[in-house]
Amino acid sequence: xxxxxxxxxxxxxxxxxxxxxxxxxxxxxxxxxxxxxxxxxxxxxxxxxxxxxxxxxxxxxxxxxxxxxxxxxxxxxxxxxxxxxxxxxxxxxxxxxxxxxxxxxxxxxxxxxxxxxxxxxxxxxxxxxxxxxxxxxxxxxxxxxxxxxxxxxxxxxxxxxxxxxxxxxxxxxxxxxxxxxxxxxxxxxxxxxxxxxxxxxxxxxxxxxxxxxxxxxxxxxxxxxxxxxxxxxxxxxxxxxxxxxxxxxxxxxxxxxxxxxxxxxxxxxxxxxxxxxxxxxxxxxxxxxxxxxxxxxxxxxxxx
Amino acid sequence: xxxxxxxxxxxxxxxxxxxxxxxxxxxxxxxxxxxxxxxxxxxxxxxxxxxxxxxxxxxxxxxxxxxxxxxxxxxxxxxxxxxxxxxxxxxxxxxxxxxxxxxxxxxxxxxxxxxxxxxxxxxxxxxxxxxxxxxxxxxxxxxxxxxxxxxxxxxxxxxxxxxxxxxxxxxxxxxxxxxxxxxxxxxxxxxxxxxxxxxxxxxxxxxxxxxxxxxxxxxxxxxxxxxxxxxxxxxxxxxxxxxxxxxxxxxxxxxxxxxxxxxxxxxxxxxxxxxxxxxxxxxxxxxxxxxxxxxxxxxxxxxxxxxxxxxxxxxxxxxxxxxxxxxxxxxxxxxxxxxxxxxxxxxxxxxxxxxxxxxxxxxxxxxxxxxxxxxxxxxxxxxxxxxxxxxxxxxxxxxxxxxxxxxxxxxxxxxxxxxxxxxxxxxxxxxxxxxxxxxxxxxxxxxxxxxxxxxxxxxxxxxxxxxxxxxxxxxxxxxxxxxxxxxxxxxxxxxxxxxxxxxxxxxxxxxxxxxxxxxxxxxxxxxxxxxxxxxxxxxxxxxxxxxxxxxxxxxxxxxxxxxxxxxxxxxxxxxxxxxxxxxxxxxxxxxxxxxxxxxxxxxxxxxxxxxxxxxxxxx
Numbered sequence: 029x030x031x032x033x034x035x036x037x038x039x040x041x042x043x044x045x046x047x048x049x050x051x052x053x054x055x056x057x058x059x060x061x062x063x064x065x066x067x068x069x070x071x072x073x074x075x076x077x078x079x080x081x082x083x084x085x086x087x088x089x090x091x092x093x094x095x096x097x098x099x100x101x102x103x104x105x106x107x108x109x110x111x112x113x114x115x116x117x118x119x120x121x122x123x124x125x126x127x128x129x130x131x132x133x134x135x136x137x138x139x140x141x142x143x144x145x146x147x148x149x150x151x152x153x154x155x156x157x158x159x160x161x162x163x164x165x166x167x168x169x170x171x172x173x174x175x176x177x178x179x180x181x182x183x184x185x186x187x188x189x190x191x192x193x194x195x196x197x198x199x200x201x202x203x204x205x206x207x208x209x210x211x212x213x214x215x216x217x218x219x220x221x222x223x224x225x226x227x228x229x230x231x232x233x234x235x236x237x238x239x240x241x242x243x244x245x246x247x248x249x250x251x252x253x254x255x256x257x258x259x260x261x262x263x264x265x266x267x268x269x270x271x272x273x274x275x276x277x278x279x280x281x282x283x284x285x286x287x288x289x290x291x292x293x294x295x296x297x298x299x300x301x302x303x304x305x306x307x308x309x310x311x312x313x314x315x316x317x318x319x320x321x322x323x324x325x326x327x328x329x330x331x332x
Numbered sequence: 333x334x335x336x337x338x339x340x341x342x343x344x345x346x347x348x349x350x351x352x353x354x355x356x357x358x359x360x361x362x363x364x365x366x367x368x369x370x371x372x373x374x375x376x377x378x379x380x381x382x383x384x385x386x387x388x389x390x391x392x393x394x395x396x397x398x399x400x401x402x403x404x405x406x407x408x409x410x411x412x413x414x415x416x417x418x419x420x421x422x423x424x425x426x427x428x429x430x431x432x433x434x435x436x437x438x439x440x441x442x443x444x445x446x447x448x449x450x451x452x453x454x455x456x457x458x459x460x461x462x463x464x465x466x467x468x469x470x471x472x473x474x475x476x477x478x479x480x481x482x483x484x485x486x487x488x489x490x491x492x493x494x495x496x497x498x499x500x501x502x503x504x505x506x507x508x509x510x511x512x513x514x515x516x517x518x519x520x521x522x523x524x525x526x527x528x529x530x531x532x533x534x535x536x537x538x539x540x541x542x543x544x545x546x547x548x549x550x551x552x553x554x555x556x557x558x559x560x561x562x563x564x565x566x567x568x569x570x571x572x573x574x575x576x577x578x579x580x581x582x583x584x585x586x587x588x589x590x591x592x593x594x595x596x597x598x599x600x601x602x603x604x605x606x607x608x609x610x611x612x613x614x615x616x617x618x619x620x621x622x623x624x625x626x627x628x629x630x631x632x633x634x635x636x637x638x639x640x641x642x643x644x645x646x647x648x649x650x651x652x653x654x655x656x657x658x659x660x661x662x663x664x665x666x667x668x669x670x671x672x673x674x675x676x677x678x679x680x681x682x683x684x685x686x687x688x689x690x691x692x693x694x695x696x697x698x699x700x701x702x703x704x705x706x707x708x709x710x711x712x713x714x715x716x717x718x719x720x721x722x723x724x725x726x727x728x729x730x731x732x733x734x735x736x737x738x739x740x741x742x743x744x745x746x747x748x749x750x751x752x753x754x755x756x757x758x759x760x761x762x763x764x765x766x767x768x769x770x771x772x773x774x775x776x777x778x779x780x781x782x783x784x785x786x787x788x789x790x791x792x793x794x795x796x797x798x799x800x801x802x803x804x805x806x807x808x809x810x811x812x813x814x815x816x817x818x819x820x821x822x823x824x825x826x827x828x829x830x831x832x833x834x835x836x837x838x839x840x841x842x843x844x845x846x847x848x849x850x851x852x853x854x855x856x857x858x859x860x861x862x863x864x865x866x867x868x869x870x871x872x873x874x875x876x877x878x879x880x881x882x883x884x885x886x887x888x889x890x891x892x893x894x895x896x897x898x899x900x901x902x903x904x905x906x907x908x909x910x911x912x913x914x915x916x917x918x919x920x921x922x923x924x925x926x927x928x929x930x931x932x933x934x935x936x937x938x939x940x941x942x943x944x945x946x947x948x949x950x951x
Binding site: 080082131132146147148149150151152153154156157164165167168171172175176179180183216217219220223224226227228230231234235238239262263265266269270272273274275276277278279280281283284285286288289292293296 | 457465467605771772773774775776777778779781782785786789790792793796797798800801804805808840841843844847848850851852854855858859862865866887888891892893894895896898899900902903906911914915918
C-alpha cells in the first residue's frame with residue numbers, strides 16, 4: 029500500500045512533453061485554418077436573410093436552385109436542413125435593396141413553384157447588428173477571462189490564474205478551430221456554447237487546482253511534479269465521471285434536440301472533451317512550468 | 333454522527349413544497365382563447381362581457397370561462413376550431429372599437445392563480461411568432477429638431493422686429509443666421525438666449541458685410557432629443573401593434589437607439605412590417621398663390637416656397653412654413669363624406685395642436701391649404717464595403733382644399749381615391765407620426781409548427797439525457813446514486829419553479845441550458861461521492877468518511893460553481909435574446925444544484941445511514 033488515497037497511478041506529468049506537442053499541433057491546425065479559410069459565420073454575424081421552408085414531400089435542391097436562379101437571388105445558398113423535406117436558403121445582403129423585403133420575396137418565389145411549401149422560419153439580420161455581435165461576443169470573452177483571472181488569483185494564486193487562462197484559451201481556440209476546419213455554421217448559439225465551454229473547462233480545472241493546493245499544504249515530501257501527479261490521479265475518477273455524464277446529455281441534445289440546436293451541442297461536445305484534456309495537460313503543466321512551489325500556497329495567515 | 337437537526341429537514345421540505353407548487357401550473361397546458369382589448373374609445377366592462385356572451389350564444393358557439401381583467405377580457409374555448417369561428421363572431425359583435433386577438437391562455441386552476449403561480453413564459457422560438465429589432469435614425473431626429481428651431485427662431489425674430497438676412501440649417505449640423513449689422517446681431521443674440529436656452533451660440537468673424545451667428549443644440553439637449561425620439565417611437569410602435577391585434581406583444585427598449593418588438597402568433601410578417609416600419613407624417617402648408625407655378629418649374633422657385641407634386645404629377649407651389657405637423661394628431665378615422673359620399677379621413681388634434689392650428693388658419697380662411705404626405709424609408713446598404721444609410725423620402729401632396737372656416741380640434745381631409753387609401757392613411761395617422769424614421773435591422777420569424785417541433789425535441793432531449801444520467805448514477809454509486817437522482821429531479825423542479833416565479837422567458841437555448849445543468853449538476857455529487865470513497869480507502873470508518881466527504885468536497889464545489897456562475901453572469905450581461913435565455917437557466921441551475929446536490933443528498937444520506945453502526949459502506 030504505497031499510496032492508499034489513490035486508485036490510479038498514472039505518470040501524467042512524465043508525458044507532458046508529448047502533450048505539449050499534441051496541443052501545439054491542434055492549436056497550429058486551428059490557427060492555420062482560421063487564417064486561411066476563416067469561420068463559416070452564420071447570418072447572425074454577417075447579416076443577411078435566412079429562410080427555412082418545409083415541403084410536404086421530398087424536394088430536390090437543384091430544383092429549388094433552379095427556381096431561384098431565375099430571380100435576383102441567383103447566388104442564394106440552398107441546403108437541406110435535417111431532412112430532405114426541409115430546406116434552408118441563405119441570401120447575403122443585396123446591394124441597394126431594402127433587406128427586410130427580401131424574405132417576403134423569397135417566400136413568394138417558393139410559393140410560385142407549385143409545390144406545397146410551409147415557411148417554418150425566417151431570419152433577417154442587418155449588417156449593423158452582425159458587427160455589434162462580433163464585437164460584443166469578443167468583449168464578453170475577454171471580460172469573462174479577466175474576471176476569472178482575478179477570482180482565481182484571489183482564491184488560489186497568480187500562477188494558477190495563468191494556468192487556468194492558458195487552458196481556457198487553448199480550449200476556445202481548438203473548439204473554434206474545429207468549426208473552421210470542418211466549416212460548420214458558426215452562429216449565435218455557438219458563441220453561447222463557447223462561453224459555456226469556458227465555464228465547464230474552468231470547473232474542471234478548479235477541481236484539480238483545489239486538490240493541488242490541498243496536497244501542497246498537506247504532503248511534506250515530494251517534488252511539485254509528484255504532488256501535481258498525485259492530485260491529478262486523485263481527481264481522475266471525478267474528472268472522467270463528470271465528463272461522461274455531461275457528454276451523455278450533450279449527445280442526447282445533439283441527436284434529439286433538433287437541427288437548430290445541433291451546432292450548439294457539437295461545440296459543447298468538442299469543448300467538453302478538450303476541456304477535460306486541458307484541465308489535466310494544459311492548466312497544471314503551465315502552472316508547474318511557471319515554478320509553482322509549496323511557499324506559494326501556504327495559507328496567507330501564516331505569512332503575515 | 334451524520335444527523336441533521338429538525339430545522340434543516342423542515343427547510344428542505346418547505347423548499348420542495350414551494351418548488352412543486354410553483355412548478356405545477358406548467359403541467360396544466362393552455363386553452364385556446366380570444367383576448368379582447370379596447371382600442372379607440374372602447375371600454376372593457378361587464379357590458380362587453382354580456383354582448384360577447386350574447387353573440388356567442390346566438391351563433392351557437394360553446395365557450396368556457398370568461399375572465400375580465402384590467403384592460404382586457406379573455407374568453408376560453410375547447411379547441412382552436414371554435415376559437416377561430418368565435419373570433420369572427422366577436423369581432424362583428426363588438427365593432428371596431430375593440431381588438432380581438434387569438435391567444436393561448438394558461439389553464440391554471442384558480443386556487444393556484446390566486447397564489448400567484450403562473451406557468452413559464454414561452455419564447456417566440458417555442459410558440460411561433462415574429463421578432464423585430466428596430467433602430468431609430470437619431471441623425472434624422474436631431475436634424476428635425478434643428479429644423480423646428482429654424483422655424484421658431486424665424487417667427488421669434490420677426491415678432492421682435494429684428495432684421496436678419498437668412499436662417500438656414502447647415503448640412504453638417506447647427507443653424508446659421510445671417511444679420512445685416514452688428515447691432516441687429518447683438519439684439520438677435522439676446523432674444524435667442526432668452527427664448528431658446530438649449531442653444532449654444534457662437535459668433536464667427538463678420539465678412540462681406542454679413543454678420544453670421546452660429547447656433548448649436550447643447551449636448552444635453554441632443555441627448556434629450558434622442559431620448560424623446562426613442563420614447564415617442566416606442567409609444568407609436570405600441571399603438572401600431574395594438575392596431576395589429578396581437579395578444580401579449582413585447583415592445584422594449586434595447587440600448588440607446590433600438591427597440592425590440594415581439595409579436596407572438598403573427599405569421600403575416602409582410603403586413604406587420606408595412607405597418608410597423610413605414611413612418612408617415614402629414615404636414616399642412618399654405619399654397620403660394622401670389623407666384624406662378626410655371627416660373628418655379630422653370631427653375632425660379634421663389635424664396636420661402638417650395639415646389640411639390642400631387643400624386644397625379646401636377647405641380648403645386650407651397651409655402652415653406654409648416655402650419656402643423658402630424659405630431660399633434662390624436663385620432664384619425666376613415667369614413668365617407670356626408671355630402672359627396674367619397675372616402676375621407678376625419679382628424680382630431682390635441683389641445684396644443686388645435687390652438688396652433690386655429691391661430692394659423694384664422695387669417696387664411698378662403699385660401700388654399702395643402703396636405704403633404706411624407707413617407708420615410710430608411711435602409712442600410714453595403715456600398716464598396718462600407719455600410720451606408722440610405723434614406724428615401726416620398727413627399728406628395730395628397731390634397732389641396734380651401735379652408736372654409738377657422739379649423740380647430742376636428743377637421744376632415746377629403747379627396748382620397750379609395751376606401752383602402754383612406755383606411756391606410758387613417759391607420760398610419762392614428763398610430764401617430766414617428767419622431768424619427770425607424771429601420772428594421774433584425775427579423776426572426778418562427779412558424780407555429782416549428783415552435784411545437786422545438787418544444788417536442790427540446791423536451792425529448794431533456795428526458796433522454798436525464799434518464800441516462802439517472803441510470804448511470806445508480807449503477808455507479810448504488811444507494812448514494814439514488815440520493816443524487818432524487819436531488820437531480822428536484823433540481824429540475826426547482827429550475828422550472830424559479831423560471832415560473834420570475835416569469836422569465838423560456839427559449840430553445842434556455843432548454844439547452846437546462847440540459848447542460850442536468851449534466852453538470854451531478855458534478856457536485858460526483859465530487860462528494862469520490863471523496864467518500866477515498867476516505868474509505870484511507871481506512872476511515874463509514875460514518876467518518878461520509879462526514880469528511882461532504883466537508884472536504886464543499887470548498888471545491890463552491891469554487892467551481894462560483895467561477896461557472898461568473899461565466900454565466902458575463903453571458904447574461906453581454907448577450908442578447910437567445911444567449912440571455914441560456915445564461916438565465918444556467919445560473920438558476922447552478923444555484924439550485926448547490927442546494928439540491930449538497931443539502932438534499934446529505935439529508936437523504938443522513939436519513940439512511942445517520943446514527944447507525946455501519947461496518948461497511950457500499951458506494
